[in-house]
Amino acid sequence: MMEERIEEILSYLPEQTRLVAVSKYHPTEAIIEAYEAGQRIFGESRVQELVGKYEELSGAYLDLSWHFIGHLQTNKVKYIAPFIDMIHSVGSLKLLEVINKEAEKNKRQIPILLELHVAQEETKGGFTQEELMELIRLMHNEPERFAHIRLEGLMTMATNTDDQALIQQEFASVKVLFDEIKSSGLLNEPEHFTELSMGMTGDYQLAIQNGATLVRLGSAIFGERSYD
Numbered sequence: 001m002m003e004e005r006i007e008e009i010l011s012y013l014p015e016q017t018r019l020v021a022v023s024k025y026h027p028t029e030a031i032i033e034a035y036e037a038g039q040r041i042f043g044e045s046r047v048q049e050l051v052g053k054y055e056e057l058s059g060a061y062l063d064l065s066w067h068f069i070g071h072l073q074t075n076k077v078k079y080i081a082p083f084i085d086m087i088h089s090v091g092s093l094k095l096l097e098v099i100n101k102e103a104e105k106n107k108r109q110i111p112i113l114l115e116l117h118v119a120q121e122e123t124k125g126g127f128t129q130e131e132l133m134e135l136i137r138l139m140h141n142e143p144e145r146f147a148h149i150r151l152e153g154l155m156t157m158a159t160n161t162d163d164q165a166l167i168q169q170e171f172a173s174v175k176v177l178f179d180e181i182k183s184s185g186l187l188n189e190p191e192h193f194t195e196l197s198m199g200m201t202g203d204y205q206l207a208i209q210n211g212a213t214l215v216r217l218g219s220a221i222f223g224e225r226s227y228d
């Protein structure tokens with residue numbers, strides 16, 4: 001039962017950690033079932049799929065919150081800018097600028113997380129530590145250029161491996177950087193820099209031990225996806 005799976009996960013989460021139910025590739029019926037079990041934040045990684053689900057559900061489920069967690073192409077930002085509650089996976093300056101522009105058109109601020117690349121796979125996105133710090137400085141020096149985005153924290157994906165020590169090391173390094181940025185004096189709104197999005201079905205316990213405030217769980221809630 002999905003309700004029992006969600007309850008079990010929630011009972012494990014500390015107070016400061018919220019659950020993002022990753023519903024990609026699952027039908028809206030599955031989202032409704034999770035909603036009825038009390039879940040409110042849903043994560044999607046493909047724009048077209050997300051927009052379809054949003055259009056189908058938003059009228060009836062007003063407090064359902066959508067987070068974008070996957071690779072986002074700049075030419076598709078406009079489709080989600082009106083309603084997205086958080087974009088986790090911002091891994092380039094170009095993307096950040098487009099999100100800012102589309103948010104402005106929609107007369108809103110969009111909460112975002114900057115993605116840090118720590119995994120060993122080249123295919124995973126995100127900034128290196130140096131690139132990330134450079135961007136934080138840029139945002140500090142030119143705040144008006146980013147007035148329509150709200151920097152709420154960092155996101156990362158660990159290496160896909162059974163090596164727990166490696167995953168532990170990766171999560172711990174992100175937490176160290178998060179704390180450094182938070183106290184750096186470089187943030188324009190340090191009070192909003194509160195989120196650390198890390199941990200998936202295979203590694204979320206380690207992520208929580210390292211200070212995750214958002215865990216992104218798909219298979220643990222909805223079962224296996226039939227693709228990927």
Ligand SMILES: *Cc1c(COP(=O)(O)O)cnc(C)c1O
Binds near residue numbers: 022070157200218
């Ligand atoms: C698919 C996905 C998840 C969820 O993965 P599970 O292993 O099913 O929990 C989390 N984060 C990102 C970025 C994803 O693309």
